[in-house]
Amino acid sequence: MRTLVLNAGYEPLAVVSFKRALVLVMNEKATVIEHVEGEPVWGTRSVFDRPAVIVLTRYVRVPTARRTPVTRRGVLRRDGFRCGYCGASASTIDHILPRSRGGRDTWENLVACCLRCNNVKSDRTPQEMGWELRFAPGAPRSTSWTVRGAERADPRWEPYLALAA
Structure with missing residues (x-):
């Protein structure tokens, strides 16, 4: 059982265990502002409601430069496990500008890719292949990315996660 923690201003901060x-x-x-019935x-000595959503009594300052780290799993999740070139099911990631040519591991340079497209593209750019990306890759911005654990959201959390989106 997990609980959504809101800052005193009702913006989502984190997801913690119900014990915490x-x-x-x-x-x-x-x-407690939402509990499990x-x-x-x-x-x-007493009985407590099992918390689903809690709000802190004091405001906690959060650094504004909360940048989501780039991971293979994150790129696949951001792209919906679909290839950025052909739309097939993706199991690998591809550097749009290959690493051998100075391509970096950034949200803007990585895209989910199927094994076939990744092997055919090899060490070339999409322009050299005559390919176009289905979307412009970028860093994810929704609350499910900035609030750790919110990707598997409880239905009771939706009103509070929607406020921050």
């Missing part, structure tokens, strides 16, 4: 969320609530550092947590 319950500790924040019990220490009065957060309050019918699944209370029994303590030695």
